[in-house]
Amino acid sequence: MAMGKQLQTVLTLSGQYAGLITFGIFTTFPFIWALSVALSGDPSNTWLFPRSFIPTDVSLMWFKRVFDEMPFMTYMKNSTLMTIESILGVLIVSILAGYPLARLKFPGRNFIFVSILATMMLPSEVAIIPNFITLKHMGLLDTHLGAIIPNFAAAFGIFLMKQAFEAVPQDLVDAARVDGATEMQILWRVMVPVTGPSIAALGIFSLVNAWNDYIWPSIVISSRDKLPLAVGVFNDLTGPFATSYSMVMAAIIMTVIPVLIFFAFTQRFFIGGMDGAVK
Amino acid sequence: MASVTLSKIKKNYTKDVCVIKGVDLEIQDGEFVVFVGPSGCGKSTLLRMIAGLEDITEGELRIGDVVANDLHASKRGIAMVFQSYALYPHMSVYENMAFALKLAGTDKAEIDQRVKSAAEVLQMTHLLDRKPKALSGGQRQRVAIGRAIVRQPKVFLFDEPLSNLDASLRLQMRVELSKLHQELKTTMIYVTHDQVEAMTLADRIVVFNAGIIQQVGSPLEMYENPSNLFVAGFLGSPKMNLLEADLVAIETGSAHVRLPEGIQIRAAVNASTCKVGDKVTIGIRPEHMQLSTVDAVNAVPARVDLVEHLGDIVLAYIQVKGINEILCMKLPAESDVIKFGDSIHVVFPEKNCLLFDAMGIALKRV
Numbered sequence: 199m200a201m202g203k204q205l206q207t208v209l210t211l212s213g214q215y216a217g218l219i220t221f222g223i224f225t226t227f228p229f230i231w232a233l234s235v236a237l238s239g240d241p242s243n244t245w246l247f248p249r250s251f252i253p254t255d256v257s258l259m260w261f262k263r264v265f266d267e268m269p270f271m272t273y274m275k276n277s278t279l280m281t282i283e284s285i286l287g288v289l290i291v292s293i294l295a296g297y298p299l300a301r302l303k304f305p306g307r308n309f310i311f312v313s314i315l316a317t318m319m320l321p322s323e324v325a326i327i328p329n330f331i332t333l334k335h336m337g338l339l340d341t342h343l344g345a346i347i348p349n350f351a352a353a354f355g356i357f358l359m360k361q362a363f364e365a366v367p368q369d370l371v372d373a374a375r376v377d378g379a380t381e382m383q384i385l386w387r388v389m390v391p392v393t394g395p396s397i398a399a400l401g402i403f404s405l406v407n408a409w410n411d412y413i414w415p416s417i418v419i420s421s422r423d424k425l426p427l428a429v430g431v432f433n434d435l436t437g438p439f440a441t442s443y444s445m446v447m448a449a450i451i452m453t454v455i456p457v458l459i460f461f462a463f464t465q466r467f468f469i470g471g472m473d474g475a476v477k
Numbered sequence: 478m479a480s481v482t483l484s485k486i487k488k489n490y491t492k493d494v495c496v497i498k499g500v501d502l503e504i505q506d507g508e509f510v511v512f513v514g515p516s517g518c519g520k521s522t523l524l525r526m527i528a529g530l531e532d533i534t535e536g537e538l539r540i541g542d543v544v545a546n547d548l549h550a551s552k553r554g555i556a557m558v559f560q561s562y563a564l565y566p567h568m569s570v571y572e573n574m575a576f577a578l579k580l581a582g583t584d585k586a587e588i589d590q591r592v593k594s595a596a597e598v599l600q601m602t603h604l605l606d607r608k609p610k611a612l613s614g615g616q617r618q619r620v621a622i623g624r625a626i627v628r629q630p631k632v633f634l635f636d637e638p639l640s641n642l643d644a645s646l647r648l649q650m651r652v653e654l655s656k657l658h659q660e661l662k663t664t665m666i667y668v669t670h671d672q673v674e675a676m677t678l679a680d681r682i683v684v685f686n687a688g689i690i691q692q693v694g695s696p697l698e699m700y701e702n703p704s705n706l707f708v709a710g711f712l713g714s715p716k717m718n719l720l721e722a723d724l725v726a727i728e729t730g731s732a733h734v735r736l737p738e739g740i741q742i743r744a745a746v747n748a749s750t751c752k753v754g755d756k757v758t759i760g761i762r763p764e765h766m767q768l769s770t771v772d773a774v775n776a777v778p779a780r781v782d783l784v785e786h787l788g789d790i791v792l793a794y795i796q797v798k799g800i801n802e803i804l805c806m807k808l809p810a811e812s813d814v815i816k817f818g819d820s821i822h823v824v825f826p827e828k829n830c831l832l833f834d835a836m837g838i839a840l841k842r843v
Contacts, residue, residue, distance in 0.1 A: 367561060367563070369559045369560075369561045369563035370563050370565065372525075372528075372530050372550075372557075372559070372563065373557070373559060373563035373564075373565075373624075374565075374576075375529075375530065375549075375550045375551065376528060376529070376530070376550045376551060376555070376556065376557045376577075377551065377576055377577035377580060377624075377628075378549075378551030378552075378577055378580040378581055379551075379580055383580065388565060391565075391567040392565075392566060392567060394567070
């Protein structure tokens with residue numbers, strides 16, 4: 199009887215670990231393959247499976263060539279600037295929109311919230327043409343602002359902040375009111391500090407989305423020196439004039455690593471924020 | 478310091494939902510008034526209306542001489558202590574207490590002086606650098622009180638501040654609140670559902686039920702002369718024994734009632750507003766019922782159903798033939814002679830019996 203129970207436990211655990219390992223391999227293998235190809239001085243095994251997962255003739259030459267053959271640091275600088283501006287824009291808009299939806303009573307509140315949520319049902323491609331025309335009239339084509347501004351009022355961020363603000367006890371807001379705080383003071387001096395983890399989580403989400411954004415920046419920005427990493431790497435290293443897949447992989451690795459490092463250091467806010475925000 | 482006057486105050490949430498149904502009340506300057514009542518009776522809503530956190534649908538609120546209906550909460554000269562303490566978790570104790578003063582643009586030196594002075598009064602000077610999460614429940618409550626004190630308000634408002642504390646801490650904080658009132662002599666309005674807090678803290682108690690004031694008076698007055706059945710049953714633990722009876726005779730300064738099985742009891746009340754044959758309710762507090770002998774006048778036979786020894790007192794639950802309700806008697810601790818199943822006799826002293834008419838209104842005691 200005891201043997202049977204033990205065997206069952208072993209089988210169950212094995213099944214769980216097998217599933218997790220399989221899922222882990224499934225999600226990480228593209229990165230591992232890209233890293234292996236980028237570190238392989240000899241690209242002859244690139245398309246051989248599973249040989250290509252082990253670097254052949256380890257070398258950093260492809261990484262060096264990326265810096266030589268494209269303005270990688272310019273693209274990195276553009277990506278960094280656009281990401282920071284994007285994060286700030288998303289946080290400010292989401293906080294300012296989330297607070298009244300969560301805490302203030304005004305006519306049409308529910309309708310406005312449902313309308314914002316409804317935009318999450320639409321594919322992003324639907325907004326490309328209207329946004330392009332709008333930016334053209336505003337004179338924001340081929341600018342960083344034009345490339346990031348449509349993302350500021352993302353429904354996800356507004357929804358996340360609304361949920362986070364709703365979780366703050368009403369007594370805290372009442373105490374601040376009795377203490378003499380205006381609505382803006384309640385928002386910035388009480389609500390925002392208290393919902394720090396949710397704001398951090400939203401910031402990290404926004405960072406990852408902004409860093410990896412490709413389609414919209416590639417449509418809006420035409421000047422090479424303004425391109426972010428995702429677009430610049432794709433334009434320069436792929437297509438009919440592409441020279442080497444190894445170089446593409448090296449560029450991809452260098453594009454992904456900054457976000458990976460950042461995420462590794464901040465993931466506790468990411469998970470903590472979601473726990474607080476999503477009931 | 479200021480008085481608080483409520484004139485015909487009403488609160489409707491919707492057209493059909495009226496939670497405060499017309500409250501008139503005058504609270505004197507420096508008085509400690511306790512709003513008490515069951516859950517949902519409207520006492521917290523009324524407190525929040527005084528604080529400015531809820532709109533007043535109808536009526537007038539005056540704080541001092543100023544009509545405060547449309548004044549912002551921070552401009553009413555009030556400070557509030559919440560049941561959940563409502564401390565800002567990201568601020569230290571010092572910052573929590575200084576927050577209101579900072580918002581008001583008070584000078585840094587004065588903020589420092591006021592915060593440290595309040596911390597001294599509440600014996601929390603050593604806690605000023607801590608965050609709320611590093612404090613115990615009692616300490617947090619003191620910070621909440623300190624945050625109110627630094628504002629030097631005209632009126633303190635307390636919304637069930639001791640509900641989240643354990644029994645011994647509650648007792649300790651009650652004493653501290655009482656001492657604080659004696660020291661500051663500021664008007665204090667305190668909301669609680671705990672009648673012990675009401676009885677021990679209040680200069681005057683206001684008993685609420687279903688959005689209406691049932692009675693206002695000093696604790697002793699309310700205890701000895703409740704104005705209606707609700708107040709009689711609400712104040713006092715164990716609660717008053719209430720028995721349905723028929724009025725059989727009215728004399729000057731006395732009324733005779735008959736209970737089932739022909740048991741007759743006299744109450745020293747003025748029953749001139751009633752007539753013989755009326756349905757009435759007779760009430761007697763557990764501590765006023767007395768053990769007696771079989772040959773005593775008006776002795777009522779009973780059987781002991783349950784005895785509870787509380788250390789300093791004994792609670793005996795007795796059954797009288799013909800009466801459905803179990804009566805409760807409070808006896809001194811030495812009365813451990815009675816036990817379950819004993820046949821006893823009890824008397825209802827005339828001067829301690831209250832009588833309530835068919836509408837539940839108390840007849841005046843003589």
